[in-house]
Amino acid sequence: MREVDPRSRYSRRFVLKAAAVSVPVAAVAGTAISEAWAEGGALQPATLKTLVKAARDIYPHDFLADTYYIAAVTPWNEKAAADPAVKALLEDGVKRLDAAAQAAHGKPYAQVAWEADRVVLLRGIEDTPFFRKLRGDLVVALYNQKELWPKFGYEGASAEKGGYIHRGFDDIDWLPKA
Amino acid sequence: MAQFDQNDDGVVVIIGSGAGGGTLGNELAQKGVKVVILEAGPRNEIQDFVNDEWESFAQLAWTDMRVASGSWRVAKDFPNLPAWIVKSVGGSTVHWAGASLRFDEHEFKVASAYGGIKGANLLDWPITKADLDPWYAKAEDKMGVTRTNGIPGLPGNNNEKVMEAGARKLGYKDFSTGRMAINSQPRDDRGSCQQIGFCFQGCKSGAKWSTLYTEIPKGEATGNLEVRPNSHVARIEHDAGGKVTGVVYFDEAGKTQRQKARVVAVAGNSIESPRLLLNSASNLFPDGLANSSGQVGKNYMRHVTGSVYAAFDKSVHMYRGTTMAGIVRDEARNDPARGFVGGYEMETISLGLPFMAAFLNPGAWGRPFTAAMENYPRMAGMWLVGEDMPQETNRITLDKEGKDKFGLPVANVHYDDHPNDVAMRTHAYKQGTALYEAVGAIQTYPTTPYPSTHNLGTNRMSEKPRDGVVNAFGQAHDIKNLFVSDGSQFTTSAACNPTLTIVALAIRQADHIAGRMSRREI
Numbered sequence: 001m002r003e004v005d006p007r008s009r010y011s012r013r014f015v016l017k018a019a020a021v022s023v024p025v026a027a028v029a030g031t032a033i034s035e036a037w038a039e040g041g042a043l044q045p046a047t048l049k050t051l052v053k054a055a056r057d058i059y060p061h062d063f064l065a066d067t068y069y070i071a072a073v074t075p076w077n078e079k080a081a082a083d084p085a086v087k088a089l090l091e092d093g094v095k096r097l098d099a100a101a102q103a104a105h106g107k108p109y110a111q112v113a114w115e116a117d118r119v120v121l122l123r124g125i126e127d128t129p130f131f132r133k134l135r136g137d138l139v140v141a142l143y144n145q146k147e148l149w150p151k152f153g154y155e156g157a158s159a160e161k162g163g164y165i166h167r168g169f170d171d172i173d174w175l176p177k178a
Numbered sequence: 179m180a181q182f183d184q185n186d187d188g189v190v191v192i193i194g195s196g197a198g199g200g201t202l203g204n205e206l207a208q209k210g211v212k213v214v215i216l217e218a219g220p221r222n223e224i225q226d227f228v229n230d231e232w233e234s235f236a237q238l239a240w241t242d243m244r245v246a247s248g249s250w251r252v253a254k255d256f257p258n259l260p261a262w263i264v265k266s267v268g269g270s271t272v273h274w275a276g277a278s279l280r281f282d283e284h285e286f287k288v289a290s291a292y293g294g295i296k297g298a299n300l301l302d303w304p305i306t307k308a309d310l311d312p313w314y315a316k317a318e319d320k321m322g323v324t325r326t327n328g329i330p331g332l333p334g335n336n337n338e339k340v341m342e343a344g345a346r347k348l349g350y351k352d353f354s355t356g357r358m359a360i361n362s363q364p365r366d367d368r369g370s371c372q373q374i375g376f377c378f379q380g381c382k383s384g385a386k387w388s389t390l391y392t393e394i395p396k397g398e399a400t401g402n403l404e405v406r407p408n409s410h411v412a413r414i415e416h417d418a419g420g421k422v423t424g425v426v427y428f429d430e431a432g433k434t435q436r437q438k439a440r441v442v443a444v445a446g447n448s449i450e451s452p453r454l455l456l457n458s459a460s461n462l463f464p465d466g467l468a469n470s471s472g473q474v475g476k477n478y479m480r481h482v483t484g485s486v487y488a489a490f491d492k493s494v495h496m497y498r499g500t501t502m503a504g505i506v507r508d509e510a511r512n513d514p515a516r517g518f519v520g521g522y523e524m525e526t527i528s529l530g531l532p533f534m535a536a537f538l539n540p541g542a543w544g545r546p547f548t549a550a551m552e553n554y555p556r557m558a559g560m561w562l563v564g565e566d567m568p569q570e571t572n573r574i575t576l577d578k579e580g581k582d583k584f585g586l587p588v589a590n591v592h593y594d595d596h597p598n599d600v601a602m603r604t605h606a607y608k609q610g611t612a613l614y615e616a617v618g619a620i621q622t623y624p625t626t627p628y629p630s631t632h633n634l635g636t637n638r639m640s641e642k643p644r645d646g647v648v649n650a651f652g653q654a655h656d657i658k659n660l661f662v663s664d665g666s667q668f669t670t671s672a673a674c675n676p677t678l679t680i681v682a683l684a685i686r687q688a689d690h691i692a693g694r695m696s697r698r699e700i
């Protein structure tokens with residue numbers, strides 16, 4: 001069977017550009033991500049960083065670098081700039097999440113060490129408009145990034161490649177013989 | 179291409195250009211009848227289609243406001259998206275997957291076959307299988323359905339091969355790559371399937387039948403058919419004698435226009451068609467047009483649906499190739515010993531990664547969900563589609579608050595599962611799971627119904643005017659020059675996918691309308 005190469009065929013720079021964030025190329029190429037992406041938007045830098053942490057906790061994929069979660073979260077900057085209600089929803093939501101984290105662990109959400117503990121905090125707000133907004137937007141903003149599709153074995157558009165008629169539509173080879 | 183005057187009261191006006199409307203328009207045009215099709219959506223052609231689920235959805239889907247209510251889970255997960263329908267020339271035949279099966283004989287007379295089912299508003303169709311068979315044959319020929327007319331079946335893709343292997347292990351007998359309105363070889367000036375795998379996003383090779391590039395251009399070529407895109411019909415008008423005289427619609431600029439008509443045929447799909455009749459209420463018809471029975475909007479059916487995805491330890495890549503060319507029919511029979519009446523089909527389905535994330539388990543998050551998503555390349559999938567019970571309380575009404583951009587009340591879509599529906603779905607999940615486990619599935623995911631793709635029954639056919647909205651030819655019981663030409667005519671839903679039946683009914687209806695026009699009866 002023809003397997004899908006999980007290595008992204010797109011440069012990370014492209015991803016972040018698509019998300020309208022300017023990031024030094026060096027930071028993208030390396031493992032450490034510059035904090036620059038979180039600056040200069042409608043939302044507080046700390047809010048954005050907390051949202052990235054929460055995004056990973058909501059849809060945790062250990063093989064995905066933070067850049068994908070950053071790309072999923074940064075559109076909220078523009079939405080918050082355009083709509084004060086969105087800004088308030090996100091800022092207040094993060095504030096309340098941090099307050100809950102302080103009460104339970106004596107530190108803000110992003111610093112709670114274990115995912116399992118953070119997930120308990122998220123379960124506590126699962127039915128709030130804030131969480132529903134996070135999850136509802138993220139399920140599109142994360143999984144609709146073309147650059148991460150190969151990592152999930154999905155190949156995306158195929159018409160311009162002539163479909164799969166000569167590219168493995170029927171190449172399964174492990175089924176029991178009829 | 180024809181262009182008809184808005185004051186030309188000799189034309190047949192058809193509302194909607196999908197399976198019903200597009201077919202009726204071409205059939206009438208071929209017979210020399212002048213036709214204007216008013217289509218709310220824009221005209222996107224093959225070259226405009228995109229192999230990208232969300233982008234394509236934004237391009238093609240009906241996203242105008244609707245409201246869902248009732249105990250079905252769709253109302254909670256997608257409160258403003260009860261149905262997945264296209265708003266574009268070609269209607270939902272742009273999105274559809276091509277599965278084209280005939281009803282079984284008993285499915286035209288389920289009230290007799292099933293007896294009284296509590297809470298179900300069952301009724302026999304006013305036509306039989308024998309009445310429709312010749313028209314089914316014409317529809318299969320028109321649409322190029324595989325395994326009919328000597329057309330070979332499609333080759334099986336990976337997803338189909340998994341389903342077929344499981345079906346064999348389970349002892350099923352009736353399975354294949356299905357009867358599909360998808361060219362397995364060049365036919366009707368269209369090429370053969372390239373196994374692109376985006377059947378739901380518009381077929382970029384044109385191998386799949388859609389009124390967009392078959393019926394509509396053929397009709398236009400006669401000089402008798404004009405299609406006006408971006409034309410949203412607001413209401414149907416009538417004279418003092420109760421005959422319809424034309425329609426009022428909004429053009430692309432939002433300006434009100436009026437088209438006169440000799441005959442009006444409604445084919446806006448089963449949510450918009452009753453909405454339009456209800457929005458056309460007048461002094462003479464205070465409950466809406468064609469509604470003396472009170473049945474307009476009632477008996478909304480959407481099939482008992484659900485999916486089973488299964489993860490294996492090796493790759494499947496289910497998204498490669500045709501989306502639905504794999505059908506197991508063993509459970510389609512009526513066998514009340516299973517604990518429910520009616521039957522269901524098992525059909526292959528695949529979603530791309532973005533839609534899988536949205537629809538596998540709407541609202542789910544955390545590790546169990548992401549573990550499932552990480553199984554994506556090793557997943558196979560089937561869609562379960564079976565007969566649901568018509569219920570008077572499952573219905574389309576005009577929403578009390580919601581208005582569209584033209585200020586027209588939007589549709590409220592209310593649905594509660596009938597106990598028979600629940601029993602059937604439970605059985606189908608069990609069988610689907612067993613099928614995949616028989617070939618080594620390590621995880622199975624019984625997946626909740628998607629927003630409705632099969633919308634049926636809201637202007638149903640009946641022999642007696644008091645039981646339904648239209649007669650055996652889709653003609654309104656109350657108004658002789660008003661017809662319903664889409665899936666809302668269905669008296670009951672049957673197990674199989676509806677479009678072949680919609681097309682067969684439209685061909686038959688065209689014959690009837692043209693005959694009555696030439697005899698000056700309408």
Ligand SMILES: Cc1cc2nc3c(=O)[nH]c(=O)nc-3n(C[C@H](O)[C@H](O)[C@H](O)COP(=O)(O)OP(=O)(O)OC[C@H]3O[C@@H](n4cnc5c(N)ncnc54)[C@H](O)[C@@H]3O)c2cc1C
Nearest residue numbers: 194196197198218269270274275276277411446664675677
């Ligand atoms: C993803 C998907 C897959 C499917 N797969 C299959 C399959 O494999 N087999 C099968 O049999 N069926 C399938 N279907 C269902 C099939 O597409 C429908 O049954 C069929 O197209 C319905 O035909 P229709 O004429 O009732 O309405 P449609 O084809 O939906 O056409 C209705 C048209 O009317 C227009 N309209 C509505 N209101 C107005 C108005 N007021 N003014 C002007 N225009 C209006 C709409 O914009 C639309 O273009 C599928 C559907 C979807 C969404």
Ligand code: SF4
Nearest residue numbers: 371372374375377381
């Ligand atoms: S798989 Fe075949 S039918 Fe489906 S979109 Fe591709 S070419 Fe068309």
